Amino acid sequence: MTRTVEMVEVGPRDGLQNEATIVSTADKVALIDHAIAAGSRRIEAASFVHPKRVPQMADAEDVIARLPDRKDVTYIGLCLNKRSVLRVVATRDGNKRGVDEAGCVAVASDAFGLRNQGQTIDQCVRENREMIRFAKAEGLKAQVTIATAFGCPFEGPVPVETVLRIASELAEEEPLEIALADTIGVGVPGQVEELFGRLRELLPETIAMRAHFHDTRNTGIANIWAALGAGVDVIDASLGGLGGCPFAPGAAGNVATEDAAYMLSRSGVETGLDLDKLLTASQWLERVMGKPLPSKLAKAGDFVAQGTDNDG
Numbered sequence: 406m407t408r409t410v411e412m413v414e415v416g417p418r419d420g421l422q423n424e425a426t427i428v429s430t431a432d433k434v435a436l437i438d439h440a441i442a443a444g445s446r447r448i449e450a451a452s453f454v455h456p457k458r459v460p461q462m463a464d465a466e467d468v469i470a471r472l473p474d475r476k477d478v479t480y481i482g483l484c485l486n487k488r489s490v491l492r493v494v495a496t497r498d499g500n501k502r503g504v505d506e507a508g509c510v511a512v513a514s515d516a517f518g519l520r521n522q523g524q525t526i527d528q529c530v531r532e533n534r535e536m537i538r539f540a541k542a543e544g545l546k547a548q549v550t551i552a553t554a555f556g557c558p559f560e561g562p563v564p565v566e567t568v569l570r571i572a573s574e575l576a577e578e579e580p581l582e583i584a585l586a587d588t589i590g591v592g593v594p595g596q597v598e599e600l601f602g603r604l605r606e607l608l609p610e611t612i613a614m615r616a617h618f619h620d621t622r623n624t625g626i627a628n629i630w631a632a633l634g635a636g637v638d639v640i641d642a643s644l645g646g647l648g649g650c651p652f653a654p655g656a657a658g659n660v661a662t663e664d665a666a667y668m669l670s671r672s673g674v675e676t677g678l679d680l681d682k683l684l685t686a687s688q689w690l691e692r693v694m695g696k697p698l699p700s701k702l703a704k705a706g707d708f709v710a711q712g713t714d715n716d717g
Contacts, residue, residue, distance in 0.1 A: 409675045410633065412662065413615070414445040416643040416690070417468070418452045418483055419659055422461050423649035424694070427443045430464045432693050438540065439686035440644060441478055444678040445662075449508060449641075452483035453492040464512025466496060474502045479546075481506045484520050488535050494543045507540035509533045509549040511575060513568050514557035517588075521552070521650075526567070530574050537578040546581050550617060554585040554600065555592035565600055572604055581621035582613035582639060588650055603636035615639035618660050620646060620699065626668055629652035633674070640665060645687045646699030661700035663687050667707065680707050 417436050440448055450472060456463035467483070472480060482493040482504035487568055490507055497503030510535045512518035515525045522529055533549055540547040547557045572583050585600060597616075604614055607652075616632040616639070618625040629640055646661030663683040666676050680702075687703040 418449040420643035420647035443682035453489040516559035534695040550584040555587040584615035586617035590619035597631040617641040
């Protein structure tokens with residue numbers, strides 16, 4: 406396989422949001438600096454949710470205000486409702502760089518939606534359509550993720566037709582892309598191939614597909630490969646494999662950026678990421694968090710970097 410895949414670094418938001426120990430604003434900005442140094446050019450920098458719901462993200466505006474003004478980097482702000490979008494727009498007031506892209510979130514399960522956003526599926530779709538329209542009218546890019554697309558912690562399996570119906574309605578607003586998220590890490594490659602394959606048939610070519618996998622049951626890397634085969638060109642990942650969802654019991658970390666980059670690079674897929682710098686960033690993050698992180702590559706190292714025995 407010879408192709409290019411865009412990697413979205415979600416560590417500063419999805420990686421940190423479920424951590425009980427509050428990470429300092431300075432360390433959050435340093436994490437983003439590390440990601441940029443490793444080649445990340447699209448970064449989910451913060452979540453604009455109510456601080457009582459996700460205390461780790463209470464300093465979202467402060468993080469954004471300290472970000473380097475890089476024209477070659479896109480900063481994403483996660484939005485769960487119209488108020489979140491208003492906060493994102495406000496980061497661009499005056500001469501501020503601010504957030505470039507509103508990352509909206511719909512749900513494929515009523516039970517999860519009521520716990521996560523206080524909305525049913527239909528209410529959430531209506532709100533997200535308004536959010537996308539508003540963000541675009543304010544000069545932001547807008548994309549949307551369908552959470553629990555592969556399974557819900559409260560309702561169990563999610564029907565494919567439910568996911569496709571949601572995607573079809575959201576596509577009418579012409580977002581930059583539609584992502585499917587395996588919020589609790591229950592998806593398997595066959596399911597990924599089917600769902601993204603059918604989504605590609607549904608969407609116009611102008612709307613890209615993005616994949617967001619959690620590695621809860623050790624299927625994350627395999628699911629990324631299956632998604633690429635189904636036409637996905639944008640992959641979310643988190644440095645160190647850190648992550649989880651405060652509203653999804655049992656959800657473990659994201660696929661580690663360095664693990665995904667290793668698999669892809671050795672398979673002939675270009676990501677634009679530097680493995681050595683990713684490993685440096687992951688090891689730094691482990692020290693900041695004060696605990697081992699799930700990344701396999703951070704423990705084993707890059708195979709090429711270890712060298713070979715020429716004597717056999």
